[in-house]
Amino acid sequence: MSNSHLFLKSGFPRAPLQNGVGRYICQLQRITLKFCKNNGSSRGMREFIEKQLIDFAKENPGTVVYVKPRRHRTPVIVAEYLNGDREWHNCRNLSKEEITQWITLMKTQNGSSSSLRLRKMWHTDMPSIQGPWTPFTLKNPASNLVIFPNEELSKPLDVEKSATEKLIELFREQRLSEGKLEENRGN
Amino acid sequence: MSILKRTQQWATFARTWHIYDCTWQNPFDSAKVVKNHLMGLHKPIYHPMNDCGDHVVLINTGEIALPGDEWIKRVYFHHTGYPGGASWTLAWQLHEKDPTMVMKKAVYAAMKGNLQRRHTMQRLHLFPDDKVPEEILGNVTSQIKQTRVVPKRLDHIDKETLENFPAIMDYPKDYVLR
Numbered sequence: 001m002s003n004s005h006l007f008l009k010s011g012f013p014r015a016p017l018q019n020g021v022g023r024y025i026c027q028l029q030r031i032t033l034k035f036c037k038n039n040g041s042s043r044g045m046r047e048f049i050e051k052q053l054i055d056f057a058k059e060n061p062g063t064v065v066y067v068k069p070r071r072h073r074t075p076v077i078v079a080e081y082l083n084g085d086r087e088w089h090n091c092r093n094l095s096k097e098e099i100t101q102w103i104t105l106m107k108t109q110n111g112s113s114s115s116l117r118l119r120k121m122w123h124t125d126m127p128s129i130q131g132p133w134t135p136f137t138l139k140n141p142a143s144n145l146v147i148f149p150n151e152e153l154s155k156p157l158d159v160e161k162s163a164t165e166k167l168i169e170l171f172r173e174q175r176l177s178e179g180k181l182e183e184n185r186g187n
Numbered sequence: 188m189s190i191l192k193r194t195q196q197w198a199t200f201a202r203t204w205h206i207y208d209c210t211w212q213n214p215f216d217s218a219k220v221v222k223n224h225l226m227g228l229h230k231p232i233y234h235p236m237n238d239c240g241d242h243v244v245l246i247n248t249g250e251i252a253l254p255g256d257e258w259i260k261r262v263y264f265h266h267t268g269y270p271g272g273a274s275w276t277l278a279w280q281l282h283e284k285d286p287t288m289v290m291k292k293a294v295y296a297a298m299k300g301n302l303q304r305r306h307t308m309q310r311l312h313l314f315p316d317d318k319v320p321e322e323i324l325g326n327v328t329s330q331i332k333q334t335r336v337v338p339k340r341l342d343h344i345d346k347e348t349l350e351n352f353p354a355i356m357d358y359p360k361d362y363v364l365r
Contacts, residue, residue: 133231134198143328149246149317153330154208171353 010117016083016110025062027082027110031103032066035075040093045075047096048103060107077102085112199232202310204242204326208333210250214290216334218297221245224331225307226298242310243331244323249286249315253278263292287313 019025033049035042049067057065075091077099087106091099105113131137146153161169188196205224209217223229227239253261261278281288291313298304312323358364 132195132199134195135201135203135230136198146330148206148324148327148330149208150330154333156332156334156336159336168353 005117008117009115010119012120013118013123019110025082026060026107028060028063028079028107029082030064030066030080031106032068032078032080033075034068034070034073034078035091036072037069039072042075042091044093044095044099045091048099051096052100056103063107077106079106079112081111083111085115087112087114200237200239202241203329204244204323205329205331206244206246206324206327207331208247209245209290210247210333211252211337212333212335213254214251214293215254215297217251217290218293220331220334221294221311222297225294225310240307240310242312242326244312244314244319244327245287245290246314246317246319248290248313249282251290253289258282263288286315 015021016027019027033045033053035045035049037046053065053067057063075094077089077091079087079089081087089102089106091102094102207217207221221243224241224243227233227241230239232239258279259277263276263278263281264273265276266273276284278289291308291311294311295304295308298307
């Protein structure tokens with residue numbers, strides 16, 4: 001996230017009112033195509049209007065389509081959504097296919113996606129099956145009975161045996177074996 | 188938010204109290220461990236933007252062991268802000284004035300200098316000896332492991348163990364022990 005995005009809204013991927021579960025409502029409410037009748041930069045837009053716009057309007061009765069010619073200006077798409085978002089998109093020198101792609105995107109999304117930073121790239125209704133972590137998970141219940149400060153718990157885990165301890169162990173082993181020898185002799 | 192979810196939230200973000208015994212410990216190594224618990228870095232839910240740090244009680248800070256000759260070489264700098272207001276205090280002098288100060292500064296220096304650091308330090312409780320008020324000790328539910336073993340002093344070992352300790356050889360009868 002850079003400084004230019006400080007005021008960019010952030011959110012999570014979501015479907016408004018469980019859209020698509022049972023019934024689907026197209027979230028795109030109004031689309032305005034602005035173009036010039038003469039200028040070359042509007043060529044793709046003019047083609048789209050001539051060949052595909054009628055079909056688009058028929059297929060999407062929930063969306064209002066406005067067409068607005070204006071002289072010597074860049075072609076533009078403005079999409080208005082059910083949640084109040086208004087998305088403005090520049091279509092200068094775009095071909096008919098590219099415009100179709102943009103309009104399909106606007107038709108299928110539920111708000112202006114370019115003005116929302118997604119905090120997570122996924123959505124789930126069940127974030128964790130085993131339950132969220134707490135400080136008490138996987139704690140030994142015996143730790144409830146400990147009186148603090150406790151010397152045993154304070155000792156580091158990875159301690160090697162010192163030379164003294166090794167020596168004492170050797171000494172004990174020697175004593176044990178000597179005792180056994182004597183026992184054997186006695187027998 | 189349902190009652191169950193609210194309780195879940197309280198449980199996940201519950202603050203734990205840890206205790207750490209500073210006896211014979213290097214304050215700069217210990218500070219790295221203590222810092223993790225203070226900031227909540229040891230938790231799986233850690234994120235810099237969520238407030239999940241724990242309380243840490245440091246006891247016996249008067250018994251810390253600085254490495255090498257750091258007691259006489261380490262210098263703490265302070266400036267009052269007035270001309271000629273600079274002062275340099277040796278570690279042993281600072282330790283004489285306040286036995287918790289070396290440990291406190293070690294933990295403070297172990298953390299990154301950001302706006303959160305002062306608030307994180309408020310969760311650190313230092314005591315020069317093992318006398319901790321009951322209301323603080325009552326909160327403690329966990330002990331942080333020390334970074335090194337505390338060596339046992341000869342005069343703290345009981346007589347029986349000393350006498351039964353294996354001797355490599357016996358001194359001759361006319362040998363003068365001083």
